[in-house]
Amino acid sequence: MRYFIILCIAALACSCQKDELMDYSGGDGIAFYLGEYEIDSVSYSFAFSPAPAAKDTIYLKMRVVGGAKDYPRTIAVKAGAGTTARQNVDFILPQHTLPAGALTVDYPVIVINSPEMADSEFRLVAEVAESKDFTPGAVGQEIGGSYNLSKMLVKITGRIVEPTYxxxxxxxxxxxxxxxxxxxxxxxxxxxxxxxxxxxxxxxxxxxxxxxxxxxxxxxxxxxxxxxxxxxxx
Incomplete structure (x- = not known):
């Protein structure tokens, strides 16, 4: 009988632990993502513009690792290790908003045509940062062959360079x-x-x-x- 009681207590404890794990819900994450045949870098040249431009915008695809919400949420991106471009001189990473009910969004990277662009190429490693609504989401392959990534490489120049396509x-x-x-x-x-x-x-x-x-x-x-x-x- 004593062993039976001990087994019952152990089973009850395991059941409680299991219920706690099943009920736990962590915060949502967000990540960059690519299609099956896309690459994890973007090249931009101001020389491609038919008219001179002081700045332009590159859009990076992002998606939620988690569920949709009925209110807008804040996204943050930072410059990661390996960045040679200068914040607020060659690029701006604005705080951006994911609309209510959305699971995907195009994040705007603002690139600036600084004087050094004419004969240089700068690298920006755009990296998902923690915001009040999101943590960096899990990375890896998703259903359909697409991939979640924690960072994207953006190459910025004023020279004409061969497009990736x-x-x-x-x-x-x-x-x-x-x-x-x-x-x-x-x-x-x-x-x-x-x-x-x-x-x-x-x-x-x-x-x-x-x-x-x-x-x-x-x-x-x-x-x-x-x-x-x-x-x-x-």
Missing amino acids: WPDVESAFGTFSAVKFRFMIQVTGLSDFSYEALGTSGIYNLPVRLRNALLEHEAANGPLIDENGNRVTF
């Missing part, structure tokens, strides 16, 4: 060069030549427009030679 459009526009890209901006007034921005029809039709514009340029000025000594073609 260029390998996806190289078959349409050919080998990347700064001279070619500047010509594309001048002809089209566009600065984003990705599949997402142009669509299938744009990817097929824009090279024809660029070839015709290049023929006119060559007729007036001779071949367009890029920074590598190669003739620009489309």
Whole structure:
């Protein structure tokens, strides 16, 4: 009988502990996230803008690790280790709000066209920070192949650099060069030549427009030679 009573007490204690664990609810987290084929860095160049710009905004995708709430919540992001860009000189990380009922949000990173941008590239490691509503959320693979990340790398410059999407459009526009890209901006007034921005029809039709514009340029000025000594073609 004594052993039976001891077993009952032990079982009751375990049951109480289990109920406490099941009833416990921790605070919600938030994290950056990417699709299955996206990469954890973003490159931005002020040289891509058809008109000079003093500042611009880059949006980083974030999502809640937890549930939705019926009130807005505050998001905080900080500059992490490895950052070479200067706060309030090259970038601003504003406090941002997740709308009521939302589970995802685009976080705005404000980039500033400082004088040093013309011949330098700065790195900003954007890292999830704790706010009054969120802690940094769990990272790793999610359902559907997407990933949660605690940080994102943003590269900022005033030079023309190869966009991360260029390998996806190289078959349409050919080998990347700064001279070619500047010509594309001048002809089209566009600065984003990705599949997402142009669509299938744009990817097929824009090279024809660029070839015709290049023929006119060559007729007036001779071949367009890029920074590598190669003739620009489309």
